[in-house]
Amino acid sequence: MRCGAVVADKRVVEAPAERQEREGRQEMTQKLLLMAAGGTGGHMFPAQALAEAMLRKGWRVKLSTDARGARYTGGFPHSTEITQVSSATFARGGVLAKALVAPRIAAGVATMALDMRRDRPDVVIGFGGYPSIPALAAATLLGVPRMIHEQNGVLGRVNARFATRVAQVACGVWPTSLPEGAQGVHVGNPVRAAVLEREGAPYIPPGDYPMSILVIGGSQGARILSDVVPEAIAALPEELRRHLRVSHQARGEDEARVTQFYADHGIDAEVRPFFADVPARISEAQLVISRSGASSIADIAVIGRPAILIPLATAAGDHQTANARGLVEAGGAIRIPESALDSASLAEQIAAVLTNAQGATKMAHAALSTGIPNATDRLVALVEHLSEEVDP
Ligand SMILES: CC(=O)N[C@H]1[C@@H](OP(=O)(O)OP(=O)(O)OC[C@H]2O[C@@H](n3ccc(=O)[nH]c3=O)[C@H](O)[C@@H]2O)O[C@H](CO)[C@@H](O)[C@@H]1O
Structure with missing residues (x-):
C-alpha cells in the first residue's frame, strides 16, 4: 500500500515537462504499425483483427483510410489512431472526377510522406483498396x-501494383496468382473471435431429424440466392423438406418476397438482411449455401461445414472462383458457377448432401482441414519479423 501511495504521489508531483519527456521516451521505444485499408468490409475486417493483435503486443497502431473506409472503423479498438487520407480511383466517375484522380493521390502521398518522416513507422501494411495507395507509395x-x-485468390488492383515493391504479400487463400518477383506467403484470412470459439465444433450429420441450412451472400446479401435457393428448397422431396429449418440472408429489398415464398410453401425459414450471429448459425448448419467472398470461405473452413458455393461471376478477376478453389479441391464444398445455377440442379445438389450422412461428414472434415484459425498470429509474426529485419 505504501509503495502505491509513493508512486501515486510521484505521479502527482511530476512536472509537465518531465511527463512529456517520459511519454516521448515511451513512444520512441514502442513500435509503430501503420495500416492502410480501403472502403469495404472485406479490406477492413482483417485490418481490425491485426490492429487488435498488435495493440495486445504493445505496439502503437495507426490506420489510414478514406471517408468510405471510416464507416467500418466502429469495431476497431479505441487506441487505434485513425486518419483519413486523400486518394481516388480511375475506376469510377466521369471525366472531371478522373482528371482529379492524380492530384488527389499526389496530395495523399505528400501527407503520408510527411507523417512517416515524423512518426517513423516500423512497418507499413496495405490491405487493398485505393485509399491504401498513399501510404504504400510514401513508404516505397x-x-x-x-x-x-x-x-x-486474385490480387486486387492496388495490391497488384505494389506486389513487387513490398517485402511480402501475405495471402488469404492459396494459391494466389502473383506477379513474377513477388514474395507470397500463405497466412489465411483472419476470422472473428466468435468464429474461433466454434473452430472444429462437432458436426451433426444430416438425418431423420431437424436440420439447418444457412444461406449467406457476403456482407450485403446476394439477389441470385434469393431468386434461386427458395425455389430449390421448395422442390426438395417432402420427406426431406419437412425436417428443414432455413436461415436465409436476403438483401433488404428482397426480404419480404423471400419470407412470403417460404411461408407459402410451408418451409420453416428465418429471413434477415444480416445475421449478426452467423458463426453460431454456420456451426449449427448441416449445409451452408454461400457466395465465396474471402471471409465467408474462411469462416466456413475454420468451423468446418459442408458448403455449396456460388461465386459472384462479376467479381474482379473472377476472384471468388479462386477463393473457392481450396475448399472445393479438398472436397469440403461443391462449386456451382452462376451460369449453371438453376433451382432444379441446386435442389439435386442439396438433396445429394442431405441424404448422405457419411459423405456430408467427410465434407465437413475436408472443409476443416483447409481452415486457418491462426491466420492473425501468422500475420503478426510476419509484421514482427519485418520490423526486426531492419531493427535487430
Ligand atoms: C460483393 C463483393 O465484392 N464481395 C467482396 C467483399 O466481400 P464481402 O465483404 O461481401 O464478403 P466476405 O465473404 O468477404 O465477408 C462477409 C462476412 O460477413 C459474414 N456474414 C455474412 C452474412 C450474414 O448474415 N452475417 C455475417 O456475419 C460472413 O460470415 C463473412 O465473415 O470483399 C471480399 C474480400 O476482399 C471479397 O472476397 C468479395 O468478393
Missing part, C-alpha cells in the same frame, strides 16, 4: 519496411 519512396495482405 522513403524505404519504410512494407508488406501487403491480399484476402482473395
Whole structure:
C-alpha cells in the first residue's frame, strides 16, 4: 500500500515537462504499425483483427483510410489512431472526377510522406483498396519496411501494383496468382473471435431429424440466392423438406418476397438482411449455401461445414472462383458457377448432401482441414519479423 501511495504521489508531483519527456521516451521505444485499408468490409475486417493483435503486443497502431473506409472503423479498438487520407480511383466517375484522380493521390502521398518522416513507422501494411495507395507509395519512396495482405485468390488492383515493391504479400487463400518477383506467403484470412470459439465444433450429420441450412451472400446479401435457393428448397422431396429449418440472408429489398415464398410453401425459414450471429448459425448448419467472398470461405473452413458455393461471376478477376478453389479441391464444398445455377440442379445438389450422412461428414472434415484459425498470429509474426529485419 505504501509503495502505491509513493508512486501515486510521484505521479502527482511530476512536472509537465518531465511527463512529456517520459511519454516521448515511451513512444520512441514502442513500435509503430501503420495500416492502410480501403472502403469495404472485406479490406477492413482483417485490418481490425491485426490492429487488435498488435495493440495486445504493445505496439502503437495507426490506420489510414478514406471517408468510405471510416464507416467500418466502429469495431476497431479505441487506441487505434485513425486518419483519413486523400486518394481516388480511375475506376469510377466521369471525366472531371478522373482528371482529379492524380492530384488527389499526389496530395495523399505528400501527407503520408510527411507523417512517416515524423512518426517513423516500423512497418507499413496495405490491405487493398485505393485509399491504401498513399501510404504504400510514401513508404516505397522513403524505404519504410512494407508488406501487403491480399484476402482473395486474385490480387486486387492496388495490391497488384505494389506486389513487387513490398517485402511480402501475405495471402488469404492459396494459391494466389502473383506477379513474377513477388514474395507470397500463405497466412489465411483472419476470422472473428466468435468464429474461433466454434473452430472444429462437432458436426451433426444430416438425418431423420431437424436440420439447418444457412444461406449467406457476403456482407450485403446476394439477389441470385434469393431468386434461386427458395425455389430449390421448395422442390426438395417432402420427406426431406419437412425436417428443414432455413436461415436465409436476403438483401433488404428482397426480404419480404423471400419470407412470403417460404411461408407459402410451408418451409420453416428465418429471413434477415444480416445475421449478426452467423458463426453460431454456420456451426449449427448441416449445409451452408454461400457466395465465396474471402471471409465467408474462411469462416466456413475454420468451423468446418459442408458448403455449396456460388461465386459472384462479376467479381474482379473472377476472384471468388479462386477463393473457392481450396475448399472445393479438398472436397469440403461443391462449386456451382452462376451460369449453371438453376433451382432444379441446386435442389439435386442439396438433396445429394442431405441424404448422405457419411459423405456430408467427410465434407465437413475436408472443409476443416483447409481452415486457418491462426491466420492473425501468422500475420503478426510476419509484421514482427519485418520490423526486426531492419531493427535487430
Ligand atoms: C460483393 C463483393 O465484392 N464481395 C467482396 C467483399 O466481400 P464481402 O465483404 O461481401 O464478403 P466476405 O465473404 O468477404 O465477408 C462477409 C462476412 O460477413 C459474414 N456474414 C455474412 C452474412 C450474414 O448474415 N452475417 C455475417 O456475419 C460472413 O460470415 C463473412 O465473415 O470483399 C471480399 C474480400 O476482399 C471479397 O472476397 C468479395 O468478393
